[in-house]
Amino acid sequence: MNVLVIDDHSLFREGLRLLLAELGFGIDTQIAGxxxxxxxxxxxxxxxxxxxxWHMEGLSGADAMVAIRELVPxxxxxxLSGEKSAALVRTAIDNGAVGFIAKDSEPETLLLALNTIASGGIYLPATLLSGPARTTPAGESHLPSELTHAFPELTQRQGDVLAAILxxxxNKVIARELNISDQTVKSHLSVIFRQLNVQSRTEAVYVCARQGVRIA
Known part of the structure; x- marks a missing residue:
């Protein structure tokens, strides 16, 4: 897996590279300032x-996320941010982030976050994930390898759309990737939101983070 760390603090980005190397996933990490x-x-x-x-000189925050998504969708x-307000986390997720790591996290928390992300999961601060999680049948992992295991009421195609959301x-990229129309994507989203009991993509990300599902 190829990982790029973009951070204007040299010690922090070098530290993240060392932490990623400790995970043992065969991660190849590049850094940029x-x-x-x-x-x-x-x-x-x-x-x-x-x-x-999130906070850097020049292009940063939401504008940076848009530029990255256009280049590598x-x-x-x-x-990553030193600020960790619920509003900022939500803004990041609204703009397509699949995780948020507070920079003042303890090393153990950073390792947990990086391990979750490297395993294909979603990581959000625990304080934002209060609420009941679905129970998992005995003998199954608490981290399902597929979204359809966590949400068995969804079809495989709906699971594909949800994975793309996460x-x-x-929508246009999802339609192109899955070779379906924009309207079909919207129809699947309507069903997904109803099944997850959410109103938006951001709420869907929060639910999936709480459930411990994996994207890949």
């Missing part, structure tokens, strides 16, 4: 996961 440098590296070699500092984007893909 700005979004502009990160975009250049993505043009040379697309990444599977981008860890993005399949990359999962995870926001990767932050817009």
């Amino acid at each position: 700005s979004c502009e440098e990160g975009l250049e590296k993505l043009r040379a070699r697309p990444a599977d996961v981008v860890l993005l500092d 399949q990359a999962r984007q995870i926001v 990767r932050g893909l817009p």
Whole structure:
């Protein structure tokens, strides 16, 4: 798995590279000190996961996420920030992030977050994930390998659409990737939201994070 860390604090991005190396997933990590440098590296070699500092000089935050998504729509984007308000986390998820890591997290929490993300899961601060999770039948993993295991009422195609949502893909890209129409994507979204009892993509991400599902 190729990972790109974009952060303007050299010690922090080097520390993340060392932590990722400890996970043992065969992760190849690149680092960049700005979004502009990160975009250049993505043009040379697309990444599977981008860890993005939200507050940087130049292109940052939502604008940076848009630029990355336009260049590498399949990359999962995870926001890093010293600020950890619920409003900022929601803004990041609204813009297509599939995870949020607070920079002041303890090393153990950082490792948990990186391990979850490297395993294909979603990581959000525990304080935002209060609420009941579905029970898992005896003998099954508490981290389902497929969305349809966590939400068996969804069809395989609806699971594909939900997985695309959790990767932050817009409807047009989902339609192109799955070779279906925009209207069909909207129809699947309507069913998915009803089954998950949510009103938006952001709420769907929160539910899936709470359930511990994996995107890949």
